[in-house]
Amino acid sequence: MTRGLLPGMLLALLALTGSACAGRSLSGTPVVAPQPGATPAPAASPTATPDAQVVARVRAAVEGFDPIEEATFHELNMLALERADMAATLAPYLEEPDSGRRFAAIYLLALVADTPEEIEALKVALDDPVFSYRVVAAGSLAGLGVVEALPVLVEAVGSDALLPYSEFNEPVDALAREALEAYTGQTFATAEEWRAWWERVKDTVHWDGTRYVAD
């Protein structure tokens, strides 16, 4: 730290007295993208018959579903991790007049479906009156070899409908394209191209165990 002006001023005094005056004066990028064409892998472990406690939780989660409460979505996600056979428990809710309950049942069933019973139950949702619910069911069923899912997904391509209750208004379009590309091996830029493809293959397309092929 300086000690102040004194030294400089003493120098100045000497200078002033000894010289003449000179006058100068401051993503959407996925973490890891789903792999198109990947083999559907719904079952991490064999599904098990749910115990009474899980059944009670499933019922409570569906009946108490409130899309504005993230905790109710979270409970559906937690139940999906149980990997239990939920067809018998969830199927009745697919006929509910209450759209929220119906959605909760479809969402959960779409996440866990891997048994014939669950697949059959979820197929009911392909006729749900709410289009975006049908897309949610179709997205899951497409990977399970259900051909009836494809026209629903094709219809969703190019749609401005939203995934139901999505947090930030995600469209059904992206999910539908992802499923179609993954399970058909086809890639089209426009909705019209997808619809034209479906018109060409709809009478012959079938599931070969890993993907859809047309004769």
Place this chain on the structure above:
Amino acid sequence: MWRTNVRWRAGLIVLLLAATLAALTPAGPAGARNTYTINGDTITVTVRVHLKTTRGDPSRWVKAAESVFASFWGGDRVFRYSCYKVVFRLDITAQAGDSGRHTVNVVHVPPGTYYRSTVNWGRPLSDYDPTQHDAEGNWWSGASERTIAHEFGHVLGLGDEYTYEDSNGNGRRDDNERTFPDPAKAPEYEWRDTDRDGKMERGEVSLRPGEHRSLMAESRTGEILQRHIDAIVEKHVPKEKLSCWTGTIEWGSWGQLQGPGAGYRGESRGELSVTLAEDAKGYLTGTAEGAWTIEGQGYSPGCTGSDRSDFGPLRFDLKMRRSGDRIELVSVTPDQGNEVETQIDLCGIPIVFAGSHPGWGAQIYGPLTRQGEVYFYEFRQPWPSSPGVSGENWTIVVLQPTGAGDQSQLSD
């Protein structure tokens, strides 16, 4: 007697060990989830997560989570809270058996399967203490980086800041009703009831001029905002652990010299605003910023000259230490950018203001002492008496605690 003595000694050793361990352990309860430390003027919040996956090797997801966290919350990013710097660290592991962590499940679903990522606090947000309570996340493996950053915000204790357009007025969110930022939760946005129906609609909410979008209201375009940092710090650090100090350092000197046929009078004046953060050891760390002026008048045969220079902004890193009713200077470091030329020119004669720290001629030779609400130091020293020379150096330092959280406007 001997046994008692041994027990007493053993007890003392245990106490000493416990005290040592307590001093080394980050603040927060045992088995704490998130932790915080305060070191100097820096608060470090560490998010502790146990990551699980429904399929495959979790290590790649650990890396992915670390990468996202670094991009948005951590890395080299330094946030501010009042007078403190705030940094975030992620301590994430896939190893089981480490209790006291939040749990994140990375959920793999087949292509085309709808999954909405969630975080659950197990209680209302207002009761959630990230240092003590478990948050549990289910994050879709295909979620965007921004979605993951948003979910980390939940783990840190932030809530959603959107509402939904109740277009049919049924009082509940229907499947096709969109979300949009809620001005009641995110004051960066405003609602203008353009159709005067008293109902908030998506198209009636817009960002206020000059404001930034909120990550918790709009994940695709939003940012981490200052009020998010304020809320997170307040969720993690007890207010009594934080103390900010403000004050001023004023200094100056004047001198007058009178010689045969020549005279000179010079003055220097400086004022720095001081902002310091106190840590648990009583160190006050922060900055002093301000300006300095030097001016002088002189005459000699055939010339009358005057000159003045203003310097600033000047910035110094300052470290002090509080001990009871005294505060002592520990160190002062001038910013590289000060670049002060400590001279003026009188009649072509350069007048140099000497000092090891350009621009700061303050002398703090002793401790600040407490005087009521403030800590105060004053130094005045007349120049040594000599014929024709008079002058004085002076320094006044005033500091006072202001609490923390009351001056977030100081933040960058």
